[in-house]
Amino acid sequence: MTRHLLRDDDLSPDEQREVLDLAARLKASPYAVRSLAGPRSVAMIFDKPTLRTQVSFGAGVAELGGYPMLIDGALAGIGVRESVEDVARVLGRQVSAIVWRTFHQGYLESMAAHAGVPVVNALTDDFHPCQLIADLLTVREHRGELAGLSVAFVGDGACNMGNSWLLAGATAGMHVRISAPDGYLPAPAMFERAAEIAAATGGSVLAEPDPKVAVTGADVVVTDTWISMGKEEESAAREAVFAPYSLTSELMACAAPDAIAMHCLPAYRGKEIDAEVLDGPQSVVWDEAENRRHAQKAVLTYLLAAGAEA
């Protein structure tokens, strides 16, 4: 059966650990695995802006011996010029995997249902699972075993990163606290799903409106832009409502003394995170950015192998 990574809970706790172990091995030996030798092609489609994702997938596919085929989402017009299903059937006959950054999670699911090759979510409105594999790898490097660590996500909990931290953190057995203003928490169904996963892994999930309470004693503190791609028209309203959730040095001081600060980037200094935190000694953001490549190589390699075995 073809395997995909469409959302964070597509990987079981064991599978997530396996992918993280593989990512760590690939980081130590970048050219040791040639899962795309041929070269086999990977289609990379972007319907939203990108820098890290395009570069890390492009470099990563090349390191695996493959060919990264960049497709301009605006030219392709998937779901506009042509149905997602028809595009999926065409691409699936040309390439070995499809990496897609788009708006609707449903579009990605249709692509996966019809492509016949692994489809990887390179960010949708709802999830950013590749970032979470990179982030969990980064946490492991700085804080060791993931299970039992507490993470506070502060800011726009209703965005892709809030949802992904809930699901991936719970899968890793972490204690995930989301601190967001009214109306910006992950949907109740997302909390329910994460709580169900946490019940099996020993983790937990919690919504905590007060950012100081959420961050107190946390091992990991995470934030993200208040204005995700596609939300630009809401900028003024969002800046007002999120101001008390800014990750300042004062807020960071509430965390565990050896806590790390994380941000998937791009970051807006003085808005969701202060420059002293982003550029300070507790920040691991550049490791996160580097780890995108190692994480995504592991994801592609894992999905291709899992599909071939079944």
Ligand code: NVA
């Ligand atoms: N929540 C952000 C993540 C950027 C990598 C966005 O969707 O724009």
